[in-house]
Amino acid sequence: MLKGYTEAGLHEQTLHLFSLMNRSGARPSRYTLPLVIKSCAGIPSLTVGEQVHCVAIKTGFETNAFVGPALIDMYSDRGVVGAAHRVFSQMPVKNVVAWTAVVAAFLSAGDVKSARELFDQAVERDVILWNTMVCGYTRHGDMAAAQELFVRMPDKDIICWNTILLGYANGGDLEACERLFEEMPERNVFSWNALIGGFARHGRYYEVLDALTRMLGLSDVKPNDATLVMVLSACSRLGALNWGRWIHVYAEGNGFKGNVYVGNGLIDMYAKCGCIEDAVSVFDGMETRDLITWNSMIGGLAMHGHSMEALELFDRMKDTGEKPDGITLVGVLSACVHMGLVKEGFMYFRSMTKDCAIVPWLEHYGCMVDLLGRAGLLDEALNFVRKMPIEPDCVIWSALLGACQVHRNVGLAELTMNQLVRLVPEDAANYVVLSNIYGANRRREDFAKLKLMMKERTMGKFPGCSLIEVDSEVVEFFSSDTRHSQTRKIYGVLEGLTKLSKSSGNETELDDLC
Secondary structure (H helix, E strand, O other): HHHHHOOOHHHHHHHHHHHHHHHHOOOOOOOHHHHHHHHHHHHHHHHHHHHEEEEEHHHOOOOOOOOHHHHHHHHHOOHHHHHHHHHHHHHOOOOOOHHHHHHHHEEEEEHHHHHHHHHHHHOOOOHHHHHHHHHHHHOOHHHHHHHHHHHHHOOOOOHHHHHHHHHHHOOOOOHHHHHHHHHOOOOOHHHHHHHHHHHHHHHHHHHHHHHHHHHHHHHOOOHHHHHHHHHHHHHHHOOOHHHHHHHHEEEEEOOOOOOOHHHHHHHHHHHHOOOOHHHHHHEEEEEEEHHHHHHHHHHHHOOOOHHHHHHHHHHHHHHOOOOHHHHHHHHHHHHHHOOOOOOHHHHHHHHHHHHOOOOOOOHHHHHHHHHHHHOOEEEEHHHHHHHOOOOOOHHHHHHHHHHHHHHHOHHHHHHHHHHHHHHHHOOOHHHHHHHHHHHOOOHHHHHHHHHHHHHHHOOOOOOOOOOEEOOOOEEEEEOOOOOOOHHHHHHHHHHHHHHHHHHOOOOHHHHHHH
């Protein structure tokens, strides 16, 4: 009964049953106490754990090979590493499970040095203890030490290979990650996910799609829900709608139709690729929804200007009993911004702390400044910024500067620009906005001075970048970009036509030729 409760996660029932067991006079065994101690960690309650520790001492099981590691794990989970080490020190016979538990305890506390000293003292080391120490190094970013230990490992299973692979992926050394991936004697879905996740986390979204193609075409390993979610995220970033639709079809045909994580990824992908109707269709078809589902749908509707639908969905969310978080309120406030609902925006903003116990983030304050600015309430927006309990960043000041451009308020624009120069002096976009404000208000002298200053400082605005999907290939291009073969072909034709028109002496025919 104790094991059944513990494995089901019903830890309070485990402790209640153990209490009944003690009152009935039944004596616990070395198999009883590890289950109860595990439930103490699961509640979690250090006080109850210490009480069970006392029972272990009284019954003589404190130093038992089963009970000792369980006590070490419990104290480690509560951050009491000293108590965990004392239990370990008092064990007369220390098996590899106890060594692994105490090494993991010091690693969880961030004391890698002490963990390594204990690891070196261990008389017996199995693959789990080796992997625990390697994983500790990778989590703390010391890949040199992790690699050195990995090379020394006498026996390496696929978990060890995945541990070092994930360390390189998380650390951003994707070249080393790819090399190790190719060296692996065997790969499972976690190996592929480590590689794909490394590409996704570091913005190499083209490689994400390429890795999925390799996974499906060159291996017998099938993607899991985590794989599909990472690929859908890459599709969102690239605007690769056809890829996203293919993933949707693949998911439905391979057992992921009711998966809430894949559903959330599809909603996000469709919304960011401009297909809000498809996002709504996925949302409506989901039988199970979590907080991310609601947030993705509310944010997607707000992004596409369906503000009333977003606010109605927020009310539906609250009616289901789902508790909103800060991301939910960003979507709700964005909906108010798009519709210019100043009164409603302030109502939702105040309800954050009053009804939802959410301390506003910088993003929430940014939404409110944008809301006031778009409504033309520039003085109110400035006062709101000045009364903020946190320091406004460049995004908030830029939003205010943009509002000044819309409403041609030169004085406030100059004040706002002073703050932006202090925060981001090299951002050319803000100077461009101010020069446009000067131009719109016929302040030609100020306009000329600002342009000259930008020229003297050699300020340049980063060119805008666009993405287009052609034959399931995502192509990136800038203005006058000739990198793509089809683009070079077109520019070559235009150049030939230009020469032809010049040689004929009639350059006006060029437009007709084009």
